Amino acid sequence: MPAALKEEWFLLLALLAAVVAYALEGSLLHGGRMIALSGVAVLVLMIVLASVRVAHHAEILAEKVGDPYGTMILTLSAVLVEVVILGIMITHHPSPTLVRDTIYAAVMLDLNGILGLAALMGGLRHGEQAYNDDSARTYSVMILTAMGVSMVVPEFIPREDWRLYSVFTIGAMLLLYGLFLRMQVGAHSYFFSYSYPEKRRRKGQPQAEHAPGSRGRSIVMLCAGVVIIGALAEVMSQALNVGLEGSGAPPVVAALLVAAISASPEILTALRAALANRMQSVVNIALGASLSTVILTVPVMEALALYSGQPFQMAMTPVQTVMIFITLIVAAINLNDGQTNAIEGMTHFVLFATFIMLSLIGL
Numbered sequence: 001m002p003a004a005l006k007e008e009w010f011l012l013l014a015l016l017a018a019v020v021a022y023a024l025e026g027s028l029l030h031g032g033r034m035i036a037l038s039g040v041a042v043l044v045l046m047i048v049l050a051s052v053r054v055a056h057h058a059e060i061l062a063e064k065v066g067d068p069y070g071t072m073i074l075t076l077s078a079v080l081v082e083v084v085i086l087g088i089m090i091t092h093h094p095s096p097t098l099v100r101d102t103i104y105a106a107v108m109l110d111l112n113g114i115l116g117l118a119a120l121m122g123g124l125r126h127g128e129q130a131y132n133d134d135s136a137r138t139y140s141v142m143i144l145t146a147m148g149v150s151m152v153v154p155e156f157i158p159r160e161d162w163r164l165y166s167v168f169t170i171g172a173m174l175l176l177y178g179l180f181l182r183m184q185v186g187a188h189s190y191f192f193s194y195s196y197p198e199k200r201r202r203k204g205q206p207q208a209e210h211a212p213g214s215r216g217r218s219i220v221m222l223c224a225g226v227v228i229i230g231a232l233a234e235v236m237s238q239a240l241n242v243g244l245e246g247s248g249a250p251p252v253v254a255a256l257l258v259a260a261i262s263a264s265p266e267i268l269t270a271l272r273a274a275l276a277n278r279m280q281s282v283v284n285i286a287l288g289a290s291l292s293t294v295i296l297t298v299p300v301m302e303a304l305a306l307y308s309g310q311p312f313q314m315a316m317t318p319v320q321t322v323m324i325f326i327t328l329i330v331a332a333i334n335l336n337d338g339q340t341n342a343i344e345g346m347t348h349f350v351l352f353a354t355f356i357m358l359s360l361i362g363l
Helices: 002-007 008-021 025-030 031-067 069-092 097-126 133-156 159-185 212-244 252-275 279-307 318-334 340-361
Strands: none
Touching: 008 025, 008 031, 008 212, 025 031, 025 212, 025 252, 031 069, 031 212, 031 252, 069 212, 069 252, 069 279, 097 133, 097 252, 097 279, 097 318, 097 340, 133 159, 133 279, 133 318, 159 279, 212 252, 252 279, 252 340, 318 340
16 A cells, blocks of 8 residues: 555645645735745646656556557546536636637647657658558548547537537537447457557566556546546646636636646657557547547537527637648548658647647737
8 A cells, every 4th residue: 555655646746736825815815916926837847746646557557458548538537528628618707719729729739739740750750650541541530530629610500590500519528439439448449459469578578567456546646636636626627717817818818827737647658659669549649639629628518608699609710720731631641541751740740839839929
């Protein structure tokens, strides 16, 4: 038990920070902008530490159960964190564009940031990296369909019909996810897996094995990490609002932070997988997270809008629409031959840098 606690000291530190944050929440929120922003920095650091452990246990599960189950657990946990944070932030400070901007930022971060950096780093180390191109095509067409239905078409829906279209959107997203889930874990699960060659081991070197019961422990620790991240994010979101109020910062900053927090376990796991020459895991994480973000976050938030009677602005701006379509076209071209390389990774990373630049100038 002491050894297990020692391994989880990141989570314990994050848990302690959450307890302290709740105890000092009043001082943090009423002590001025600098104190609030300092608190945000500390809380984000604690969230990253917790995410490191979440990523570690997700990797153990991925090795235990194999793809796509392990990466599916990771992407679902990230979406859960995102939904929790969005729900908390909207409850405290309603914003009609926060959901749209967060989903857009998450997709850009997953497709261009995670996939681009992972393919770039993996390509520089290993050259061309192989994966199952069936998965990339399946993910890409579903992302395009989901974003088109939920974040492009709403621009043309009359205001008085938003409730009817929201109900339709919820049904469409759940139908897409139901079929996707059946494919991912059912008869077409081979679309999302890849047989890696066995790694050579030195003569007499035993094969590394996880301790008995590590699967159950990893599930418990992963869930605990998500809960701790959500608790930290609750205080962080309020402190962020205090710190940014009247600062002149672009409105998308909050959405970027939410997307980065929810994707932090995925980023760490994807980079490790790329450096270990396991590009299929990177594809499953980056594209699977994008798809899960859209088809799971949208129906939850639309249901919340229907319940409150206040619609969200889900239609993307012209700049956002152009960036999404460029990203999906580039992804469709790059992920069509079953191999990635550093050049393909750089194209996505340049698009990610463009997204950051546009966000900083308020577009």
